[in-house]
Amino acid sequence: MTSTFRFVGSRARGGGIMGSRQVKAIVAGLLLVLSIFVFESKAHAEYPPEEALNFPVGWKYRWNTAGSGTECFINREVEIPGFPGQFVRFWDPYPCDQPPPDADYTSQATGNTAFAITGNFQNVHTTRTEMFAQTLDIASGSDVRSFYNGSTFDVAGGSLAAYAELWATDGSYWFQCETSGWQYNSSTAHVLAPTWHWGAHPCGEGLWYATYANGSQWTGSSWNGVWHWSSTVYAPCVSICPFSTAHSSPPPFPTRGLKHGNPPKHP
Secondary structure, three states: OEEEOOEEOOOOOOOOOOOHHHHHHHHHHHOOOOEEEEEEEOOOOOOOOOOHHHOOOOOEEEEEEOOOEEEEEEEEEEEOOOOOOOEEEEEEEEOOOOOOOOOOOEEEEEEEEEEEEEOOEEEEEEEEEEEEOOOOEEEEEEEEEEEEOOEEOOEOOOOEEEEEEEEEEOOOOEEEEEEOOOEEOOOOEOEEOOEEEEEEOOOOOOEEEEEEEEEEEEOOOOEEEEEEEOOOEEEOOOOOOOHHHHHOOOOOOOOOOOOOOOOOOOO
């Protein structure tokens, strides 16, 4: 298993669109209460180097990473749940219209994105699973984006944490087969985006794969984090597999026996 990391740092921005009284009223109701909101998005392996705030909403970006593939992004703006009139803007994975025929592009990519909110702190987290076309490499990702009052917010090293588990199923039941361990940002940043490459068929052939992951942001007194699943990708048989496997669909994700809790250390 190999892993790659991306840290993105910028000047922290304060303030927002709302008035201070409105913010204080909302914060009083949300302070130290974790709220989670999930929406679906395509998965990704790298972020464009430019910051999303510098481009118009809806602007598309094509990113080619040598050895990883060609992937595309769209500049997305989403209203913060519970904060009317306040938005966060970030690069959202977007399916490439026509990737080059000779490129090692991502043949399957799936992810889910969730908001975790504690007071004025917002953590926009994406859990993703990918399978690359030419190598059949399965990869997992746990992407943490730090915001405060709707603006990107730099935090010190050790203040962003990510963890991922790779799960698989033949259509009957899910089992865990790989785990990443906890990873932290090593320097000041507002994005931590590790990718763990598990190799081809790390849990077997003819299986559905998905990632269960955590992304957490340190608020100065507690972790603002969320656990959730990506969607699934299918790794085809390249040797001999049961015929039924190729036509099965994955069962619902398990709800018991899953890892929970906060990262084991904090700044």
